[in-house]
Amino acid sequence: MLKIYQIISNLFVPLIIVNIFIRIFRKKEDKVRFVERFGKPTVKKNNEKKILWIHAASIGEFKSSDLIIDRYHKVFHILVTTTTKSSADYIKEFYRNKVVHQYIPFDVSIWCSKFLNFWKPNLILWIESDIWPNMLNNIREKDINCLYLNARISPSSFKKWKNAKNFYKNSLKNFNKIFAQSIDDKKRIHELTNLQIDYIGNLKLAKNKLSSATNREHSNIIVIASTHSNEEIEIIKSIKKTIRKFNLKIYVAPRHPERINRIKQELNKEGFSISLESTKDIEENNIVIIDSFGKLDQYFKISDLVILGGSFLENIGGHNPIEPACYGCVVISGKYVDNWTNIYEDMVKADSCIIVNTFKEIDIKMRDLLNNNIEIKKIQKHALEFSKGPFFEKEQLFKDIEVYIN
Secondary structure (H helix, E strand, C coil), X not given: CHHHHHHHHHHCXXXXXXXXXXXXXXXXXXXXXXXXXXXXXXXXXXXXXXXXXXXXCCHHHHHCCHHHHHHHCCCCEEEEEECCHHHHHHHHHHCCCCCXXXXXXXXXXXXXXXXXXXXXXXXXXXXXXXXXHHHHHHHHHCCCEEEEEEECCCHHHHHHHHHHHHHHHHHHCCCCEEEECCHHHHHHHHHHHCCCCECCECHHHCCCCCCCHHHCCCCCEEEEEEECCCHHHHHHHHCHHHHHHHCCEEEEEECCHHHHHHHHHHHHHCCCCEEEHHHCCCCCCCEEECCCCCCHHHHHCCCCEEEECCCCCCCCCCCCCHHHHCCCCEXXXXXXXXXXXXXXXXXXXXXXXEECCCHHHHXXXXXXXXXXXXXXXXXXXXXXHHHCCCCECHHHHHHHHHHHHC
């Protein structure tokens, strides 16, 4: 089946090239660095140190590698690849002195081989990313050690891969070691592949900042975070009367910043005046859109409640609830949290988050909480306590990295 995939990927090369230039025209692709998509480097390589290549699909996955970068950026030359422009911008702003960033090439054998021949990584950490069969096959043929970290497979993907079990198994056999993101992921991947799958916790929860935020007074500040396609519009429509009744300050942080103009237009139609965080006029309006990277933590610190997106639509899987919980925020999430099932189940048992089934239910829960200071304080306290739990065995990971890179 790999041979068929290789033939198909080669046939798609003209379409890939056309699509790249369409994306450049729409400003979704870097007009200077697009050549990296074809395996051509745009920076010089440091030949004095061993190269640790970290691949992560986008910002969320990359941020989980922070503890690895902190530990090894002075020891190894760290190459980071991602697929999105927003992740490249984020890395440039916050990690430019620690790592070198390149876009991973499209999964065409000749481009993958060109990339690997130039960089010659000593070890690859593939973090919670899609399976790229041609790249992984090239890695194996060049005998490069590669660890798969935070491996996951959603229930829907599990059902699809059942029809191509051998292809999935053969792709995963290219990894020296596979670490599952959760116990459920470990079971699903093992059932598909019958390979040895390890579990040392969720890498995204390996490093949390703790806060004494529960000591703050009520701020009536609500953060709507990591939203996808129209989630923030539906959320705000459902809590429209509550915003005005309690004079709430709403900060909206969409997952993909390119949607900001459309969000602003839609919210204007609902009768709200909108500020952008970058314009510094945030005191004027009830709703502020956070339009810059790396700012969520500072808003979690002052927020009473966080409505976490990516969980009200199917096939996204939810986002990390521990990030706001470690600042003592009440977390409200939708029911579609396949990527974080075990964490949410434990948080619900610990009375440290709230799961709702509909947008309308958000408003009901919010009103109950805003009218009950004791209940808010209780859930905030439980959330903060839960966030302090041990979620990842980082020393085990460091041990494996050092064994394989040496």
